Amino acid sequence: MKQKMNKKIDNLFVRFGKLHVTKQNGFGEEGFHKPPAPTGFYAMPKRFQEFFLISAMSNFQSKQLNLPKRLDSETIMEVEDDDERCKLWDEKREYENVKMTEIRHEFYVDDSKELWCHLDFVPRNEILDEHDSWIKITVGSYRKYLIKQSVIDRARSLESKGEYGCNNNGFNKIRSGNSGYCSKDHYEVFFDSKVY
Numbered sequence: 001m002k003q004k005m006n007k008k009i010d011n012l013f014v015r016f017g018k019l020h021v022t023k024q025n026g027f028g029e030e031g032f033h034k035p036p037a038p039t040g041f042y043a044m045p046k047r048f049q050e051f052f053l054i055s056a057m058s059n060f061q062s063k064q065l066n067l068p069k070r071l072d073s074e075t076i077m078e079v080e081d082d083d084e085r086c087k088l089w090d091e092k093r094e095y096e097n098v099k100m101t102e103i104r105h106e107f108y109v110d111d112s113k114e115l116w117c118h119l120d121f122v123p124r125n126e127i128l129d130e131h132d133s134w135i136k137i138t139v140g141s142y143r144k145y146l147i148k149q150s151v152i153d154r155a156r157s158l159e160s161k162g163e164y165g166c167n168n169n170g171f172n173k174i175r176s177g178n179s180g181y182c183s184k185d186h187y188e189v190f191f192d193s194k195v196y
Contacts, residue, residue: 010143012046013189015105021194033188036116036134040192045146046106048187071095107196111140116190119145121152134190146187 024035035042044050071092079085109115116134122145129136137145 008143009047010045010146011109011111011139013043013107013109014046014049015041015043015107016100016103017041017105018103019105019107019196021192030132032118032133033185034132036131036136036190037192040116040190043107043189043191044184045187045189048146048150048184050184050187109139109191109195111138111143113139113191113195114193115139115142115195116192117142118186118188119149121145121148139195142189149187 019041021039022041023039024037026034027036027038071088073092076085076088076092079088114128114136115138116131116136118133119135119137119142122135122137122141126137126141127135128138
């Protein structure tokens, strides 16, 4: 009889796109979302997904969606007939929604594996490597400091009154989600080796 594995929620990640390690064209460039390693793939912790990053896939990771040429944004904009252009935009959105469900992968990563992240408050002795704003730590460390980061982010969003990119009008106006934070893109992670 198989023993049921006790999976921790913060060891679950979600990736929209292929799960294999691939060459990253932006490596070496400066920028918060630029890859910290020459090969790998991005993902989000299941509890802290930032959906605006996913919506940018058709522009930045079009190969993941394999959009037909007629649904390319530039091609649609070239269509002169307004009704036809609107019809193509609707078709593109519908196609992307279907493709997103097909390319969504949820996977569990063991505590001993390593990842790159943007978390604050990680002690120096637990940081394995650094690249720009990215730090490399074990998934076990990530899980521990993700919880701390989310509590601090929630407190910041309650007191921010416009700081950290928030337009906060009190507790009930905070964007939904476990962090309560106005944006969760800083929870993104990057895996530079096979982890599943």
